[in-house]
Amino acid sequence: MSKLTLPSRNRWLLAAALLPLLGACGGRSAEPAPPATERPVVPPAVADIEADPVPTDRLRVLFIGNSYTYVNDLPMQVQRIAESADAELSLEVVSVTPGGMTLEHHWTDGVARRLIRQGGWTHVVLQEQSTRPIDDPALFRQYARMFDEEIDRVGAKTVFYLTWARQHRPASQDTLSHEYLTAAAELSASVAPVGMAWQRALEEDPSLVLHHEDRSHPGPTGTYVAALVLYATLFDASPVGVTPARWDSSFGATAPNDPERRYSRKPAEEIEPLRDATAAMLQRIARDVVEEAMASPASTGTSERR
Numbered sequence: 197m198s199k200l201t202l203p204s205r206n207r208w209l210l211a212a213a214l215l216p217l218l219g220a221c222g223g224r225s226a227e228p229a230p231p232a233t234e235r236p237v238v239p240p241a242v243a244d245i246e247a248d249p250v251p252t253d254r255l256r257v258l259f260i261g262n263s264y265t266y267v268n269d270l271p272m273q274v275q276r277i278a279e280s281a282d283a284e285l286s287l288e289v290v291s292v293t294p295g296g297m298t299l300e301h302h303w304t305d306g307v308a309r310r311l312i313r314q315g316g317w318t319h320v321v322l323q324e325q326s327t328r329p330i331d332d333p334a335l336f337r338q339y340a341r342m343f344d345e346e347i348d349r350v351g352a353k354t355v356f357y358l359t360w361a362r363q364h365r366p367a368s369q370d371t372l373s374h375e376y377l378t379a380a381a382e383l384s385a386s387v388a389p390v391g392m393a394w395q396r397a398l399e400e401d402p403s404l405v406l407h408h409e410d411r412s413h414p415g416p417t418g419t420y421v422a423a424l425v426l427y428a429t430l431f432d433a434s435p436v437g438v439t440p441a442r443w444d445s446s447f448g449a450t451a452p453n454d455p456e457r458r459y460s461r462k463p464a465e466e467i468e469p470l471r472d473a474t475a476a477m478l479q480r481i482a483r484d485v486v487e488e489a490m491a492s493p494a495s496t497g498t499s500e501r502r
Contacts, residue, residue: 247315261323273423280439329375360391363411424482440475
């Protein structure tokens with residue numbers, strides 16, 4: 197895994213930012229959820245600090261989201277896939293993913309914005325709370341636009357992490373997909389269509405277990421599908437032929453996603469690899485769904501800003 201080295205003036209900020217709450221991604225839902233911990237400390241403003249340049253020799257990605265990102269350590273899984281694919285560029289990741297956070301909460305909290313303004317990112321992945329695009333799409337788009345403006349100012353690319361429907365509400369996937377694709381089109385941003393890949397995988401093999409037992413969060417295989425889609429989106433490369441293994445960071449006790457693992461409670465452990473046929477199917481689906489999303493006018497937009 198790639199090791200991220202930051203200027204010393206920024207290390208204290210990451211230490212404060214990367215102490216996520218282990219809470220439910222569902223926010224308003226009464227579903228079971230990981231336990232909560234202390235909220236991250238909001239440091240003083242850093243708007244007067246000149247943004248770092250965008251790297252050209254590697255991908256440096258900031259993940260902004262909640263437990264749909266940190267459960268099973270999705271950023272680490274994307275890194276593992278990139279390593280197994282022998283990608284030309286290495287991948288460095290930083291995550292701000294307290295449990296249950298919406299983009300609105302991230303905005304008012306301030307930590308994510310301050311990290312964006314430090315610059316040095318090639319991509320910023322935005323993951324909205326799981327039901328916000330369904331329950332209040334206008335608010336989702338409002339804060340998506342506000343974050344996109346911040347991301348654009350430092351020369352990075354916005355990537356929307358399109359999430360999945362809850363297990364007991366499969367019909368809501370169409371709404372989720374529509375709202376994410378529409379937001380991406382309006383902002384000429386990219387979209388990682390994870391939920392659409394889940395939907396297709398379950399159509400092809402209904403026996404797949406992608407959800408955690410709480411019917412909301414991802415199980416290890418669900419996170420593996422998400423990692424395939426994000427790899428294909430970030431690297432603009434096919435995930436076919438990458439590692440079939442999955443990693444589990446222990447649901448409900450996931451370590452904060454700091455690249456140097458300084459705050460890790462338990463290292464991620466490889467669990468039983470997927471059967472070759474299943475892994476190949478999921479890789480093919482991820483490739484096809486990403487290619488289709490990239491070709492869709494609803495996800496590419498028309499602006500030349502990026």
